[in-house]
Amino acid sequence: MDLVQLQRQLVNYRTSLYHEGFLDEQFTQLQELQDENNPDFVVEVVSLFFEDSERLLNELSKALEQQIIDFKRMDARVHQLKGSSSSIGAQRVRQLCVIFRNYCEAQNVEGCLKCLQQVKHEYSIVKTKLESMFQLEQQILNAGGSIPV
């Protein structure tokens, strides 16, 4: 694939992520903070988000396996996940966290279990999509091109 095609593919891919609600305006804000002096800013923040989310999702899974469920602590974790997904523009994950928090507050185990599955699912989708997008960007850079805004 030539450079122009790659760039077009990237733009289309990015646009679809917004249209399908995976990303929101906050992701655009992140991109605007990236420049020649900080060329890896978006990848760095998103990588931190991946690490942090995986830790939180593990902790949430463990919390729901306990005999006595600590809803307050769970809620604190979901709050953190909501915050970080909001900060990078991962819209669907953020929206699910809102619902998840409601179930925590209601101390509804079934609701929490279901929500956790959904959050894990949405998280893995957006992770895959962002990684694909970064790969495309890298291909463009390797081909000597610049990443279209």
Add this chain to the structure above:
Amino acid sequence: MGMAADSEFHVLAVDDSIIDRKLIERLLKTSSYQVTTVDSGSKALEFLGLHEDDRIHQNTPSVSPNNHQWRLQEVEVNLVITDYCMPGMTGYDLLKKIKESSSLKNIPVVIMSSENVPSRISRCLEEGAEEFFLKPVRLSDLSKLRPHLLKTKSKDHCKEQVDEKPAFPSPKQEGKEEQQQSKNNKRKAMEEGVSPERTRPRPNGITSMV
């Protein structure tokens, strides 16, 4: 224009989220501020030099038990921006401690929160916060910081400038002035003035540095 270059302003950002620390750091640097980030209110107070007796602490290298490198140097903070929801000390608690401190009370404090709770907002503003930003914070929000910073900065004392602009008054001279100016919010590590190489804050044991 005189001294109003924003790189003279040093902002201390406090947030327990590593993602948000990275974000606020980039936002602040893009706005040309110097930034130090810490991950808790207690580390923020440590960095600001607040001790139980609420006096400005003078360290000498051989004597200080907590011999963090940066305590030996000028650390001036012109604004604190803090998350509200943090484990242990909340942003509100931190705000209170700063405003109750005779040495720190003139430092403008800004609160950030992901939750839009009117009672929370008014509580913070009543306690003396200059601004309350909803997260995620944007570049446009940061433009609101400048007036608060300009109000507190007087033109005689940019310690961070000593390296670059030898024309500034010498540290010793300023030391005398600042005893009277509580709003400088400085900690002087040593009586005799600080050599230029040591005016840059170098936090040790803190999440990230300027």
